[in-house]
Amino acid sequence: MNKLFIIKIGGNVLDDPASLTKFLADFAAIKEPKILVHGGGKLATKTGELLGIKANMVNGRRITDAPTLNLVTMVYGGLVNKQLVARLQQLGCNALGVTGADGNLLKATKRPVGEIDYGFVGDIHPAGVNSTLLYFLLQQNTVPVFASLTHADGVMLNTNADTIASVLAIALSKHFDVRLIFCFEKKGVLRNIHDENSVIRTLTTNLYHELLMQGALADGILPKLENAFAAIRSGVREVLIGDATHLTSNTGQETIGTLVIK
Amino acid sequence: MNKLFIIKIGGNVLDDPASLTKFLADFAAIKEPKILVHGGGKLATKTGELLGIKANMVNGRRITDAPTLNLVTMVYGGLVNKQLVARLQQLGCNALGVTGADGNLLKATKRPVGEIDYGFVGDIHPAGVNSTLLYFLLQQNTVPVFASLTHADGVMLNTNADTIASVLAIALSKHFDVRLIFCFEKKGVLRNIHDENSVIRTLTTNLYHELLMQGALADGILPKLENAFAAIRSGVREVLIGDATHLTSNTGQETIGTLVIK
Numbered sequence: 001m002n003k004l005f006i007i008k009i010g011g012n013v014l015d016d017p018a019s020l021t022k023f024l025a026d027f028a029a030i031k032e033p034k035i036l037v038h039g040g041g042k043l044a045t046k047t048g049e050l051l052g053i054k055a056n057m058v059n060g061r062r063i064t065d066a067p068t069l070n071l072v073t074m075v076y077g078g079l080v081n082k083q084l085v086a087r088l089q090q091l092g093c094n095a096l097g098v099t100g101a102d103g104n105l106l107k108a109t110k111r112p113v114g115e116i117d118y119g120f121v122g123d124i125h126p127a128g129v130n131s132t133l134l135y136f137l138l139q140q141n142t143v144p145v146f147a148s149l150t151h152a153d154g155v156m157l158n159t160n161a162d163t164i165a166s167v168l169a170i171a172l173s174k175h176f177d178v179r180l181i182f183c184f185e186k187k188g189v190l191r192n193i194h195d196e197n198s199v200i201r202t203l204t205t206n207l208y209h210e211l212l213m214q215g216a217l218a219d220g221i222l223p224k225l226e227n228a229f230a231a232i233r234s235g236v237r238e239v240l241i242g243d244a245t246h247l248t249s250n251t252g253q254e255t256i257g258t259l260v261i262k
Numbered sequence: 263m264n265k266l267f268i269i270k271i272g273g274n275v276l277d278d279p280a281s282l283t284k285f286l287a288d289f290a291a292i293k294e295p296k297i298l299v300h301g302g303g304k305l306a307t308k309t310g311e312l313l314g315i316k317a318n319m320v321n322g323r324r325i326t327d328a329p330t331l332n333l334v335t336m337v338y339g340g341l342v343n344k345q346l347v348a349r350l351q352q353l354g355c356n357a358l359g360v361t362g363a364d365g366n367l368l369k370a371t372k373r374p375v376g377e378i379d380y381g382f383v384g385d386i387h388p389a390g391v392n393s394t395l396l397y398f399l400l401q402q403n404t405v406p407v408f409a410s411l412t413h414a415d416g417v418m419l420n421t422n423a424d425t426i427a428s429v430l431a432i433a434l435s436k437h438f439d440v441r442l443i444f445c446f447e448k449k450g451v452l453r454n455i456h457d458e459n460s461v462i463r464t465l466t467t468n469l470y471h472e473l474l475m476q477g478a479l480a481d482g483i484l485p486k487l488e489n490a491f492a493a494i495r496s497g498v499r500e501v502l503i504g505d506a507t508h509l510t511s512n513t514g515q516e517t518i519g520t521l522v523i524k
Contacts, residue, residue, distance in 0.1 A: 047336075050313050070341055074309075078340015079332055082411065082418050086363045090416030096365040101348045103358040103404050133402060140398060142365050149344065154352030156344050 004138070004176035005034040005251055008165035009183045013244045014041035014080065023183075024084070026247040028091035033138045033176065036095075037146045037165040038084065040076040047075050056119075064119040064158040073099075073156050076147040084145055096142045100124070100150030100157075103133045106164065108150035108157050122150035122157030124164065126234070129171035162224070166231045173235035180236055181251070182224060183244035188258035189225065193218045203260045205229065228260045237261070266400070266438035267296040267513055270427035271445045275506045276303035276342065285445075286346070288509040290353035295400045295438065298357075299408045299427040300346065302338040309337050318381075326381040326420040335361075335418050338409040347407055358404045362386070362412030362419075365395045368426065370412035370419050384412035384419030386426065388496065391433035424486070428493045435497035442498055443513070444486060445506035450520035451487065455480045465522045467491065490522045499523070 007027065013019050027036060048055070048071045056063040064072070081097040088095035100106030100122070106129055108122025128150075137144055146168070148161035162182065169180040188199035191211075200207070208229065211217050217225070221241075228239040242250045242257020249256045269289065275281050289298060310317070310333045318325040326334070343359040350357035362368030362384070368391055370384025390412075399406055408430070410423035424444065431442040450461035453473075462469070470491065473479050479487070483503075490501040504512045504519020511518045 047313070051309070052312065073344050074336040074340040076340075077344045078336040078338075082335050082339050082361055082363055085361075086413045086418050087416050089363055089366055089413060094366055095363075096360070097363070098358070099344055099347075101344055101351055101357075101359070104351055104356055133404065136398070136402060140395060142395065151348045151351060154349050156348050 001175070001177040003032045004172055004178050005030060005032060005181060006037065006165055006169045006172070006178060007034065007181045007183065007247070008037040008161055009244060010039055010161065011041035012185045013183060014038065014043070019244060023244045023247060024087050024091060028088055028093035029248070030251050032251075035138075035144045035146065035168060036084070037148065037161050037168070038076070038080060039148045039161040040072060040080050043080060044072055044075040047071060047079075058116050061116060061118070063117070064121050066120070069120040069156060069158060072158050073149060077149050077156070081145060081147040088143065088145070094142045095145045096137060097145045097147065099147050100159065100164070103130060105130045105134060105144075106146075106150045106167070108152045108159060110152050110155075110157060120155065120157050122152060122159040124150055124159055124167045126167050126171040129168060131171045131175065134168075134172065135175050162227060166227055169231050169236045170234040173237065178236050179238040179240055179251070180228075180231055181240045181242065181247070182228070183247070184224070184241065185243070187243045187246065187256060189221055189241055190218065191216065199256070200258050201255070203258050205232070205262060225260070232260060232262055263437070263439040265294045266434055266440045267292060267294055267443060268299065268427050268431045268434070268440060269296065269443045269445065269509070270299040270423055271506060272301055272423065273303035274447045275445060276300060276305070281506060285506045285509060286349050286353060290350055290355035291510070292513050294513075297396075297400075297406045297408065297430060298346070299410065299423050299430070300338070300342060301410045301423040302334060302342050305342060306334055306337040309333060309341075320378050323378055323380070325379070326383050328382070331382040331418060331420060334420050335411060339411050339418070343407060343409040350405065350407070356404045357407045358399060359407045359409070361409050362421065362426070365392060367392045367396060367406075368408075368412045368429070370414045370421060372414050372417075372419060382417065382419050384414060384421040386412055386421055386429045388429050388433040391430060393433045393437065396430070396434065397437050424489060428489055428498075431493050431498045431501075432496040435499065440498050441500040441502055441513070442490075442493055443502045443504065443509070444490070445509070446486070446503065447505070449505045449508065449518060451483055451503055452480070453478065461518070462520050463517070465520050467494070467524060487522070494522060494524055
């Protein structure tokens with residue numbers, strides 16, 4: 001099977017011009033098929049303030065009400081997505097900006113109202129991925145660039161970018177040997193949270209269980225690792241957790257971040 | 263050759279909820295390959311006012327300065343485009359929202375600074391259309407939905423939606439028997455501007471020249487007709503100028519608007 005890289009970037013890359021420039025150059029230089037998934041960074045907050053759209057919080061959770069949905073559709077799906085696409089085009093990378101609504105690439109279910117009504121939030125599943133169209137787009141040497149938006153029943157929905165990257169990775173692992181890469185603010189998963197150089201280079205399911213038993217992992221990394229091992233259990237070959245500045249190494253043989261494998 | 267409809271809608275459809283709902287249902291029901299091209303309507307002006315972005319006019323011409331470019335990228339490329347796509351998806355039409363930057367579908371040249379600096383405006387030519395990818399997308403039964411934006415040298419550019427529709431029609435006339443449809447506020451080109459029922463049903467080049475000599479055409483329609491005949495001269499089979507509410511007839515044999523042919 002051919003290799004496919006699915007790479008998720010967050011605000012720490014999008015909000016820093018120098019980091020973003022380096023990241024885009026490194027991303028464009030990847031020779032294998034690739035997909036980029038992004039959120040919106042601080043631009044959404046800033047634009048929301050200008051538009052008088054206040055963050056709507058319930059029990060400490062952010063709610064996607066109708067004005068917030070319009071805001072993220074504009075900023076993530078419009079401004080950020082198209083700026084990334086235009087810059088990648090200049091770098092010779094045939095980027096194609098999409099949301100889950102486009103080509104029905106990622107159909108969601110609006111989150112049911114429970115104790116909290118999260119509003120216009122989409123829950124997704126690998127069965128909702130239009131992998132036929134994605135596969136064809138990749139074969140045409142286009143590079144899908146996903147804004148973290150999905151759709152259901154005629155409306156756009158807000159969906160977590162990490163989750164979109166995972167679900168795409170699982171769905172496409174039938175066609176490709178997928179390495180899913182989560183870029184975050186550290187070099188990788190640390191054995192000692194006070195030592196930036198204590199990166200765990202290879203994390204197997206067995207080692208993960210051992211470290212969990214020892215209580216050796218920082219709380220902050222646990223959801224990311226649960227996510228990563230869920231992908232591995234569902235057919236994704238490798239998940240790499242690392243720093244965006246190490247993308248070139250992390251898409252090669254000699255990875256610098258944490259490579260999560262079965 | 264297969265038929266292809268390229269349909270351009272403007273503010274008069276986008277800004278009226280009932281017209282838009284009818285239009286989208288009629289558009290989704292077209293069985294042949296099709297492409298939609300749209301601008302932004304009043305939403306851009308309204309959002310711009312909220313964001314404190316003032317229309318920048320020089321000698322009565324609107325200038326696309328940097329804040330205006332961000333505004334149209336957000337509103338046309340994000341909000342309007344994705345709302346149209348989500349609604350078409352619900353109607354069973356596999357819409358794929360794009361700008362000219364996406365998949366390098368429409369590469370422009372930034373308008374050179376002459377007497378006026380129009381700012382971030384893209385001039386386009388049929389040679390800048392990635393017809394290979396467009397052809398492939400149409401073969402996959404996806405329906406490209408173009409926001410009126412293009413790109414060059416790493417930045418997005420603002421481009422007139424009528425011009426985008428024409429240029430796409432010309433480029434795709436090598437692969438398809440294209441009918442380019444401009445939806446506007448009248449039933450068609452009128453022989454008598456005071457009589458809404460004086461629509462010229464078929465307008466050939468010969469009749470056009472005759473009417474021009476007679477001074478029988480309203481000034482407002484002349485740029486549209488120049489545009490239409492330019493497309494016809496460049497290989498587009500038919501241009502239909504009509505009202506969005508007559509889309510079903512105007513995509514069939516018994517057209518209600520003005521059918522422009524060689």
